């Protein structure tokens with residue numbers, strides 16, 4: 213299942229777009245056959261309601277991958293059409309077949325690093341992208357000895373300075389966690405939830421929990437680089453089991469108090485704008501006019517979506533790979549808790565120190581593909597999903613997020629509200645928890661036990677208070693990494 217509302221992703225629409233040139237020369241009879249097949253594809257997907265089934269199983273390249281060709285995969289990290297997750301699954305299929313695969317991850321959306329209509333080219337280090345792929349094809353098609361088989365596994369454009377860097381892997385297994393503030397239950401209502409956009413203009417994403425969103429937050433005290441997908445573990449229940457698709461989504465946001473440099477697709481555009489650095493500087497041959505060298509424009513903003521993903525509450529077993537999202541043999545029970553893992557789109561993204569990560573649990577999210585609705589006959593002017601009269605409840609005590617990162621980012625002992633800093637709030641929470649006024653989650657209890665006696669008592673509070681007053685003794689493990 214892709215990252216967004218599954219109803220968006222109809223292959224029939226893609227079929228029509230990709231066949232437009234082919235269809236031009238079709239006979240009336242061929243058109244009829246095409247239309248019949250297209251209707252079949254669409255109806256089967258509508259019937260499957262976003263789940264994996266025999267229809268997808270037959271079309272699953274991941275299952276019997278027997279790929280022989282080498283591949284240079286180019287992926288936009290801000291592409292909401294072909295998503296980084298789809299790239300990741302394709303790359304895994306190449307790796308599984310033992311084929312050579314290299315990747316270039318860039319900061320644009322659904323775009324290439326050159327554009328033969330606009331005559332521009334992006335530099336990867338000191339090589340233009342045209343030259344970069346020319347070398348690839350020269351090696352694999354014409355046998356040129358130019359060493360491209362030894363390119364790094366990943367060439368990644370930094371979200372901070374726009375330069376390209378090498379990386380050998382992602383999904384490394386080092387995890388940075390984000391936990392809920394406490395162990396309460398929180399109800400998330402899809403009624404009146406505002407659809408989000410990539411600029412986070414909606415009130416749903418304004419830095420606190422509300423009736424349409426649950427927020428978990430973490431201060432980032434030293435820089436971390438995401439290098440793969442984020443897993444959001446959510447224990448949730450719903451009474452609305454008969455409403456069709458019941459979507460629960462999660463959105464990871466990088467936020468800072470003052471504007472920071474990043475790549476975000478401007479409102480009303482589908483790709484980044486560009487600035488010409490040098491005119492007609494790249495000879496491309498074939499009688500074609502030389503390309504200009506350009507750079508994509510970044511923006512100064514205070515919040516940026518890093519990753520997002522969705523799950524259908526009817527399917528607690530759905531995992532990262534599409535084949536895990538099968539229709540459940542026994543439907544989920546009304547009002548009963550299930551454990552879900554929402555897999556967010558992978559990203560290669562550095563979060564600077566002083567920023568905070570915000571993880572929102574929301575009913576649904578949508579960044580694109582509104583046309584799919586119209587194709588399917590939905591007329592809602594605000595592009596709402598099919599089902600929006602439902603709610604679900606999250607049990608914070610059993611929920612958390614693990615982000616694949618290159619650096620470990622342990623919690624500090626004493627930071628029982630897990631916001632990245634030890635403060636008087638932590639001391640007061642521990643005091644409340646010690647006398648049973650509030651219930652902390654398992655990680656909060658672990659880091660709150662600064663004197664290491666296995667329980668939360670007023671002694672832990674005292675240690676933290678002493679630490680905050682700059683005492684060197686009687687502070688237990690307060691301030692150390694957990």
Ligand SMILES: [Ca+2]
Nearest residue numbers: 627629631633
């Ligand atoms: Ca804290």
Ligand SMILES: [Ca+2]
Nearest residue numbers: 661665667668
């Ligand atoms: Ca203790």
